[in-house]
């Protein structure tokens with residue numbers, strides 16, 4: 001193999017590797033969504049996210065009282081102090097509906113995450 005051809009092949013190999021890494025970074029990047037909790041209600045109370053990608057849900061608790069963000073379907077549970085926010089990570093989901101609630105006020109603090 002000529003040295004010119006060898007350099008060319010190496011350049012192609014490095015470029016291909018580079019593209020592969022960028023693709024992987026994009027696929028692994030979490031989809032970030034935000035929920036606001038106020039007067040013990042979530043806004044929005046219905047969230048749509050892509051299936052098959054990790055999700056990060058930030059819950060901004062604008063009430064003075066603590067709340068526990070909980071979803072058995074998503075296997076998350078997190079206490080958030082009053083006037084604080086917290087972020088929970090969710091592994092890539094299959095398409096479907098995943099209800100969540102504020103456990104301390106579950107009559108009003110309810111919502112659903114829809115993966116599609």
Ligand SMILES: [Cu+2]
Nearest residue numbers: 068070077103
């Ligand atoms: Cu709980």
